[in-house]
Amino acid sequence: MHIPTLIERKRDGGELSAQEISGIITRFTEGEMPEYQMSALAMAIFFRGMTGEETIALTTAMLHSGSVLEWSNDSPMRVDKHSTGGIGDKTSLVLAPLLACDGLWVPMISGRGLGITGGTLDKLESIPGFRVQLDEDKIRKVISKVGCVMVGQTSGICPADKKLYALRDVTGTVPSIPLITASIMSKKLAEGLNRLILDVKFGSGAFMKTREQADLLARSMVTVGRALGVRASVRLSEMNEPTGMSAGNALEVAECVRCLQGEGPADLEDIVLDLAVAVSVSSREQLQEWLRDGSAWRKFQQMVTLQGGDVDALDRLTQIHRAPYIGELRAEASGIVEKMDAGVVGQVVLELGGGRAKANDSIDCAVGCDHIAKVGTEVNAGDELLRVHARSRAALETALVQIRKAVAIKG
Numbered sequence: 001m002h003i004p005t006l007i008e009r010k011r012d013g014g015e016l017s018a019q020e021i022s023g024i025i026t027r028f029t030e031g032e033m034p035e036y037q038m039s040a041l042a043m044a045i046f047f048r049g050m051t052g053e054e055t056i057a058l059t060t061a062m063l064h065s066g067s068v069l070e071w072s073n074d075s076p077m078r079v080d081k082h083s084t085g086g087i088g089d090k091t092s093l094v095l096a097p098l099l100a101c102d103g104l105w106v107p108m109i110s111g112r113g114l115g116i117t118g119g120t121l122d123k124l125e126s127i128p129g130f131r132v133q134l135d136e137d138k139i140r141k142v143i144s145k146v147g148c149v150m151v152g153q154t155s156g157i158c159p160a161d162k163k164l165y166a167l168r169d170v171t172g173t174v175p176s177i178p179l180i181t182a183s184i185m186s187k188k189l190a191e192g193l194n195r196l197i198l199d200v201k202f203g204s205g206a207f208m209k210t211r212e213q214a215d216l217l218a219r220s221m222v223t224v225g226r227a228l229g230v231r232a233s234v235r236l237s238e239m240n241e242p243t244g245m246s247a248g249n250a251l252e253v254a255e256c257v258r259c260l261q262g263e264g265p266a267d268l269e270d271i272v273l274d275l276a277v278a279v280s281v282s283s284r285e286q287l288q289e290w291l292r293d294g295s296a297w298r299k300f301q302q303m304v305t306l307q308g309g310d311v312d313a314l315d316r317l318t319q320i321h322r323a324p325y326i327g328e329l330r331a332e333a334s335g336i337v338e339k340m341d342a343g344v345v346g347q348v349v350l351e352l353g354g355g356r357a358k359a360n361d362s363i364d365c366a367v368g369c370d371h372i373a374k375v376g377t378e379v380n381a382g383d384e385l386l387r388v389h390a391r392s393r394a395a396l397e398t399a400l401v402q403i404r405k406a407v408a409i410k411g
Helices: 003-011 018-029 035-048 052-063 091-100 120-124 136-146 159-170 177-189 211-227 249-260 266-279 284-292 295-306 311-320 342-354 393-406
Strands: 079-083 106-109 148-151 195-202 231-238 325-330 335-340 368-370 384-390 407-410
Touching: 003 018, 003 035, 018 035, 018 052, 018 159, 035 159, 035 177, 052 159, 052 177, 052 211, 079 091, 079 106, 079 177, 079 266, 091 106, 091 120, 091 148, 091 249, 091 266, 091 284, 091 295, 106 136, 120 249, 136 148, 136 295, 148 295, 159 177, 177 211, 195 211, 195 266, 211 231, 231 266, 249 266, 249 295, 249 311, 249 368, 266 284, 284 295, 295 311, 325 393, 335 384, 342 368, 342 384, 342 393, 384 393, 393 407
Parallel strands: 079 195, 106 148, 195 231
Antiparallel strands: 325 384, 335 407, 368 384
């Protein structure tokens, strides 16, 4: 198999066979295909797309590049959720322990940040001691005790996706429907699920900018899920303003803690409940009760403890990860907040150090934005619209100038 020929075929709009795709993924995973060739192929796929058959073949090859979690026949129903990414999208941290309250098992394999969108693993690692890398035996032990576990891919699960995921983030090939589909579905299918809810975002702060693009991605993932034996459903979500009132790793975890304690932002709670109902066996009212009476919070604390995290740190994360410079953006006029552009907020957080420009970049847990005013809020001139947390004064001042572009107030 001559890799340059296959890259050229895809570049020119041709189709690759399942056997060729399997061979590519095998060689890439084993290190026989250099990253520059996979980067070129990813760019060709970005521009030329893939057929449904190619996407199924790519997902299958990535799934079988490693091991798949297996469960006994008498184990509880396994469910999970995946979001295609958004600014302030922290729902996984609330959803997993909530579903565990329902007697379900949630073996959540998550990823790191891509582009301007934050990653669940990066958020979790702001909890001192929390281990996102567990072997498969430890994953089973945690989930059997708590009902949920939140981890990264083990060395044995979907190694092809782990390598390709990092390349996409730094080569401008993130918003590709076939690549997103294969990445998401290979990881989720490796969990041995019965049900999956897909939270597909669209808008300025999402990879899919329009509802039409989001619908295409949703159809692609549901088709792959059906072809490979998992019941998948979809929630289409606007991402034109950040979810909740914070964006940035430790700031978002602190907001999740408040939500698990029954004090979270209404929009975050609503999204969590919408997603939970799709895979749960209980009513929305019961799920909301577990969220507000402390049941989900206790599950989260148990999970954090079993994964090595410091539970006592959860209520003081913003003190543990406190940026040296915090500044406020204030309204220049009175009126109604008409726009809080998620894409601009996400780009600012990325440039503050809350995301990655290169695959091996470290993440600054302390930086980001909080107290973000929601669209529809009535403000007076001089009122706080948000706060920026920065590592230096220069970074703070630059961020405040940039982020003003995110806001529109209608008088």
